[in-house]
Amino acid sequence: MVDVMPRRVVTGHCEVSCLEAGPPGGQDIVLLHGMKFKAQTWKELGTLNVLAEAGRHAVALDLPGFGASPACEASPGEFLADFLTQMQLTKPVFIGPSMGGRVALEFCLEHPELVGALVLVGAVGVQENRERLSKVTVPTLIVWGGADAVSPMANGRLLNEKIAGSSFFIIDEAPHPCYLDQPVIWHRELVSFLEKT
Numbered sequence: 405m406v407d408v409m410p411r412r413v414v415t416g417h418c419e420v421s422c423l424e425a426g427p428p429g430g431q432d433i434v435l436l437h438g439m440k441f442k443a444q445t446w447k448e449l450g451t452l453n454v455l456a457e458a459g460r461h462a463v464a465l466d467l468p469g470f471g472a473s474p475a476c477e478a479s480p481g482e483f484l485a486d487f488l489t490q491m492q493l494t495k496p497v498f499i500g501p502s503m504g505g506r507v508a509l510e511f512c513l514e515h516p517e518l519v520g521a522l523v524l525v526g527a528v529g530v531q532e533n534r535e536r537l538s539k540v541t542v543p544t545l546i547v548w549g550g551a552d553a554v555s556p557m558a559n560g561r562l563l564n565e566k567i568a569g570s571s572f573f574i575i576d577e578a579p580h581p582c583y584l585d586q587p588v589i590w591h592r593e594l595v596s597f598l599e600k601t
Contacts, residue, residue: 408545409425410424410584411423413487413490416478417477418474420468421471422463422576423443423446423463423465424461424462425452425453426455426526427456427461428472429461430496431459431497432497432519432520433463433497435499436464437464438581441581443464443465445464451583451587467507480511485580494520495517497523498512500524501525501533502526502581503554505529506530508522508528509525510529516546519545520542522533523545523597525547525583527559530555530563531562537562538566540566543570544570546564546567546572547583548582550580552578
């Protein structure tokens with residue numbers, strides 16, 4: 405197992421708790437989380453370990469008001485931009501499931517120069533951003549559970565249709581948090597995508 409180091413980072417008016425793993429010189433990865441989850445989820449699932457062993461520098465953070473990060477008034481876009489600066493992360497790959505997918509997608513739309521690639525897993529907020537989706541130009545992997553009852557499969561298909569060059573992978577019969585349901589398949593597809601970016 406690789407070392408996973410807890411850190412606290414002050415970004416503007418926010419104090420953020422995060423977990424860091426992997427070599428500092430590796431490709432930067434930022435992992436967000438869904439409404440019911442937190443940074444620790446990525447450690448327990450083994451994703452931080454998989455990324456670190458693949459030579460990536462992975463940082464999983466608790467969004468303000470979740471996990472060990474207290475709530476703060478900054479918008480996700482403001483706080484994430486500060487977070488990247490404080491952590492010296494250069495055009496990282498953003499991994500965002502569900503709510504975290506919406507945060508990652510909207511951050512990419514607002515700050516395209518700060519994002520290297522997107523991995524959107526059962527993202528919500530797709531319809532609200534549908535008019536802007538074609539503005540996403542970074543490499544994008546879209547992963548959906550075949551039995552997702554929270555964010556319909558149509559959202560994944562819309563992302564795939566509107567984001568040029570995106571890849572769309574369905575985990576058969578998996579529920580909304582498909583990465584938790586089928587971690588072996590999830591890790592395989594994630595590492596395969598990262599090797600191409």
